[in-house]
Amino acid sequence: MCGIVGYIGNQNSQGILVEGLKKLEYRGYDSAGIAVFTKDGLQIVKSLGRLANLENKLEGHPLVGSAGIGHTRWATHGKPSDANSHPHTDETHKFSVVHNGIIENYLELKEQLMAEGRHFSSETDTEVISHLIAREYDGDIVKAVQKAIQFMRGAFALGVLTEYEPDKLVAVRQASPLIIGLGDGENFIGSDIPALLEYTRNVYILNDGEMAVLSRDAVELMTIEGNFISREMITVDWDAVTAEKGGYEHFMLKEIHEQPKAYRDTMLGRMNPEGTKVILPELKMTEEQIKNIKNVQIVACGTAYHAGLVGRNLIESLARIPVENDIASEYRYRSPIVTPETLVIVVSQSGETADTLAALREGHANGAHVLAITNVVGSSIAREADDVLVTLAGPEIAVASTKAYTSQIIAFALFALYLAEVRGTQSEKEIAHILAAMQSLPEQVESILEKKDDIKAYAEHISKHEHLFYLGRGVDYAVAQESSLKLKEISYIHSEAYAAGELKHGTLALIEEGVPVIALATQEAVLEKTVSNIKEVKARGGEVLAITHQEHVNDLLKSVDRVIAIPKTLPMLTPALSIVTTQLLAYYASLALGHDVDKPRNLAKSVTVE
The missing domain is CATH 3.40.50.10490 (Glucose-6-phosphate isomerase like protein; domain 1)
Structure with missing residues (x-):
């Protein structure tokens, strides 16, 4: 679930690649790198960590050239490191590849290639691709890529460059997303549309088993078997501002x-x-x-x-x-x-x-x-x-x-x-x-969002705790599960969601003095039973916040420590309201702990591998 970009045109590619990667960093941020055709040949700069680390490297070693590829990584094969960062090359450094996906049979291929005398410098599955392409190359990069992918099993979106043919950028899609952007005297590839919006709104969306050959003035679409195809161009009507923060902190x-x-x-x-x-x-x-x-x-x-x-x-x-x-x-x-x-x-x-x-x-x-x-x-x-x-x-x-x-x-x-x-x-x-x-x-x-300061205050309180529990019945239990996930994934507070009626079947053993418990109590048909479960928690020293409708606030305050009221709607629609409260709780708890809210550790936005 990585992000890839590519550019070929008349502008210097470094800035375009880095800006495209910024729009894709949500897809992975273990490492990042770019490869550019320069006057000294194919040059690569890559770095462990966030994209900012790559930018710092490029300040001291800029790459000047009008064709290049870039990558931001979420590790699947090989730990995050400079060596495992993309782009990868063969041992001659004449072929460079960026890849989103997984090559399932890479170990088998790697052993074959090593037996043929080829040497590897990383632990990744992607490096296998660059060696395969180099092995199959006979003066035509398109045919070399087509031959190489016949040996590969898995999911891949590829951007491929070779120093031997600097006027071509080859892109391939098989079970991983890939977009082709069309410009005037320049063309682009990207894992997702936001990476290209700053430069073009005209795109092709590749299907599985398709590839594209990009030059400065043309894009040829074909199947991976080499049969040329036509595709209707799509004009993207998104406002580029929607891909920016729009004045919000995150x-x-x-x-x-x-x-x-x-x-x-x-x-x-x-x-x-x-x-x-x-x-x-x-x-x-x-x-x-x-x-x-x-x-x-x-x-x-x-x-x-x-x-x-x-x-x-x-x-x-x-x-x-x-x-x-x-x-x-x-x-x-x-x-x-x-x-x-x-x-x-x-x-x-x-x-x-x-x-x-x-x-x-x-x-x-x-x-x-x-x-x-x-x-x-x-x-x-x-x-x-x-x-x-x-x-x-x-x-x-x-x-x-x-x-x-x-x-x-x-x-x-x-x-x-x-x-x-x-x-x-x-x-x-x-x-x-x-x-x-x-x-x-x-x-x-909108009325819930207007009260976010109250939610923020409670979030800052729970940020001081290591454990938290969510309870609910019916659709409240469904919301509890999503609420717990939100808190875990961005605040790293240990959180679990339980069906309230299951407490006495073991979960009560986890409740001790001062442990925060958030009880979703919006379902009229089971409200009395939920209150009974809340009292069980209180009897063991738990500190309870209830999320309920305004009409139940006074009654619930007899049994809980705090209440957050949400507007009244039909019971089956309540999840569309109650979840907004717990989203804000997770957000402000993460903020209070100083975490990177938008990019939680070990996670990526789009999980495109099994």
Whole structure:
């Protein structure tokens, strides 16, 4: 899950490569490097750590040349180090490669190449690629790359340069994202669109098994077998400012504040003018197919998996279809029972999550209809699914997902209501009532954001503790799991989420004097039981913060230490509000501890390897 960039044109490439890498550093930041054709040949500068370390090196050793490639790394093979940083070369230093993905058979290939007398200088799988290309080179870099990738098994997006043909930049995509940017007398490659927006809005999105040959004045697209192809150019209409912090201290805080807009945008055009009926014109599923659905399997990873837990509640409550949730990395290996009447829903912010893509293919292989919920049009998951619901959250830069998660909840609500309409499991009046409540959510989120100073004060308090627990029942438990993940991934405070009713089955042993416990208490049907569980925690010395509706504040203050009130909405929609509070708690706790909020240690934004 690394980020790659490439440039060939008439400008000095160093600045363009570094700026592109800054937009991709969310994909990995263990190390960074660039390779540039200079008057002295192919030159490489790379460095362990953040991109700033590379910039410092380049100040003392600038690379001057109009063609180059760059890389920001999240380590998969070989520890983070200067030697393991990309770009990699063969031992002659005439061929240079940047790579996003994993070469699964690299050890086998490395042994073969070493037996042939080739010497390696890193522990990475990527270095194998540069040696393969060098071995296969016979005066044509395009053919050499095509021959080399025939030996490789795995996922790869590649940028390749050779000193022998300095007027060409070769790009390849196989199961890892890659974008081609088109300019005037210059062309670009990048792992993601934000890396290119400063320079061009005209792009090609490569599909798996495709490659591009870039020169200053042209881009040739072809399959990896060498068959030329044509592709419609896409003009990106994103405002480049959306990829910047916009005055906020961190991308995460900016993206938390963008949630009201993300809610509105995801709902936009998906209701009739009266706001009483869901309209999903992008779906290809027929009404007959929808009526024949016997079960639903929601498959995702991490935060998207937690959105799927809320989605399960929405689909079962509204459409009355049984739903299972699966972690994508486990799905294939449990031999899931899938029939043509099974609907598999895969959820991924990036649309490139490797495990989720594999689950999608497993669903297809077993005859299921697959619906994707993703934030990226043209992503692998979006292209391979039978149907797609795009969440219109816009670019999300912070590693910790916020607006992508809540937009996924909105998408699930819309889809569940659509199923209910078609299957007749809810009345028109009830559907209109729920849609009205959904349209109020953006304004309600804004009211939560206005009270962020109160949340900040409590976050600074919990930042002094090593352990914290979240409790909840029903969808509150689903939100507790996502809330706990947010706190862990950016503050590094040990946090766990538990179903409140499970406390007495072992978890109470962890509660001791002064331990913070955050109880989500928004579900009217189980509120009394949740309060009972809170009292169990208090009896063991736990310090409890409750998140609830304003009407329950006074009663809850008799049992808890503090209360944060959120606006009232329908119980099934409450996750879209309560999570905003816990996102802010995680953010301010991390800030109080002095951590890098946008780039938590050991994590990367888009997990494109298994």
